[in-house]
Amino acid sequence: MRAVRYHETGGPDVLRVDEGVPIPEPKADEVRIDVRAAGVNPVDTYFREGAYEPATLPMIPGSDFAGVVDAVGGDVTEWAVGDRVFGTGLGNWNQGSYAEYAVAGADALAPLPTGVSFAEGAAVALVGVTAWRALLDHGNLEPAATCLVHGGSGGVGHVAVQLADATGATVTTTAREAYHDRLRTLGADAVLDYRREDLADAIVEAGAPDVILDHRVDDYVGLDVEVAAPGATVVAIGNTDAAATLPDVPGARAKELTVALMSMYNTPDFGDVLGRLARLLADGRLAPDVERSYALEEAADAQRAVVEESFFGKLVVEP
Numbered sequence: 001m002r003a004v005r006y007h008e009t010g011g012p013d014v015l016r017v018d019e020g021v022p023i024p025e026p027k028a029d030e031v032r033i034d035v036r037a038a039g040v041n042p043v044d045t046y047f048r049e050g051a052y053e054p055a056t057l058p059m060i061p062g063s064d065f066a067g068v069v070d071a072v073g074g075d076v077t078e079w080a081v082g083d084r085v086f087g088t089g090l091g092n093w094n095q096g097s098y099a100e101y102a103v104a105g106a107d108a109l110a111p112l113p114t115g116v117s118f119a120e121g122a123a124v125a126l127v128g129v130t131a132w133r134a135l136l137d138h139g140n141l142e143p144a145a146t147c148l149v150h151g152g153s154g155g156v157g158h159v160a161v162q163l164a165d166a167t168g169a170t171v172t173t174t175a176r177e178a179y180h181d182r183l184r185t186l187g188a189d190a191v192l193d194y195r196r197e198d199l200a201d202a203i204v205e206a207g208a209p210d211v212i213l214d215h216r217v218d219d220y221v222g223l224d225v226e227v228a229a230p231g232a233t234v235v236a237i238g239n240t241d242a243a244a245t246l247p248d249v250p251g252a253r254a255k256e257l258t259v260a261l262m263s264m265y266n267t268p269d270f271g272d273v274l275g276r277l278a279r280l281l282a283d284g285r286l287a288p289d290v291e292r293s294y295a296l297e298e299a300a301d302a303q304r305a306v307v308e309e310s311f312f313g314k315l316v317v318e319p
């Protein structure tokens with residue numbers, strides 16, 4: 001098969017398309033997917049750079065996949081050849097999805113609803129599981145709550161806005177001006193430019209948040225403490241600098257805030273969360289936005305773009 005691989009860790013140019021890569025065989029509890037689309041995520045670049053040791057080199061990047069079940073392991077009863085599916089969790093300890101075929105655990109995928117494209121399925125998997133776990137599992141978001149999503153135009157952000165809206169919560173998000181109308185259409189009640197100097201005041205004016213999804217915790221943990229409602233939960237999913245300092249411990253203590261740090265890779269049951277996302281995709285309450293699609297040969301461009309360029313929603317690779 002054809003697959004994007006890196007034979008050493010490093011910059012985007014270590015990615016190359018290899019021909020004749022052996023088609024992977026599913027183990028007893030796995031399925032093989034004929035990959036039609038793979039999501040592009042910032043974490044793909046961290047793995048490629050060697051921030052986390054890959055189990056083996058050469059390595060195929062890509063956590064997210066959508067495609068058609070092509071073969072099933074001997075113990076798999078819930079999937080059949082020809083099923084349209086989407087899933088996530090590949091890409092470091094397991095070979096990834098920027099390839100014509102990939103294998104995944106049978107419990108780490110869900111049916112891709114009719115009318116949802118492969119590109120949309122691949123786009124929503126990792127960011128959807130992340131947003132679900134952050135807002136619902138860690139944040140316990142409920143309809144009477146106010147939710148702040150930092151960076152609403154990003155992969156996680158634009159799905160988090162839709163999930164928060166689907167719960168019935170009041171949703172505030174931040175983004176550059178160009179994306180404000182689209183975020184209102186996705187369900188945001190207030191959209192604020194993250195560059196404005198009175199950002200904290202504007203967030204509080206829109207409603208002190210009970211749940212905050214923070215993808216740049218080193219930049220925003222101080223603001224989070226300042227704007228949070230008493231008893232709020234700050235869910236930290238990302239950072240730009242490895243160290244983050246809580247500048248106002250008494251303030252956080254007085255409000256009895258919870259700061260929860262999470263990794264999507266620790267999701268206990270991927271299939272369960274993906275199945276819930278599939279129901280929202282099926283009835284149109286969740287619609288991932290695919291900004292651009294790349295060929296396998298363009299994987300380096302896709303990985304450059306995901307960390308360097310401004311775009312709305314998601315980028316995908318289509319083998």
Ligand SMILES: NC(=O)c1ccc[n+]([C@@H]2O[C@H](COP(=O)([O-])OP(=O)(O)OC[C@H]3O[C@@H](n4cnc5c(N)ncnc54)[C@H](OP(=O)(O)O)[C@@H]3O)[C@@H](O)[C@H]2O)c1
Nearest residue numbers: 042130151153154155156176194215237238262263264310
């Ligand atoms: N812990 C986990 O399980 C987990 C899971 C998924 C992602 N993450 C992490 O979460 C982060 C976001 O992931 P993603 O896939 O959503 O990335 P993404 O698609 O690149 O989105 C990042 C967003 O941040 C916005 N942004 C840039 N500067 C900002 C600022 N100063 N304030 C607020 N927003 C700003 C960008 O908007 P512009 O277009 O305006 O620049 C963009 O919309 C990454 O660090 C990723 O590694 C963690």
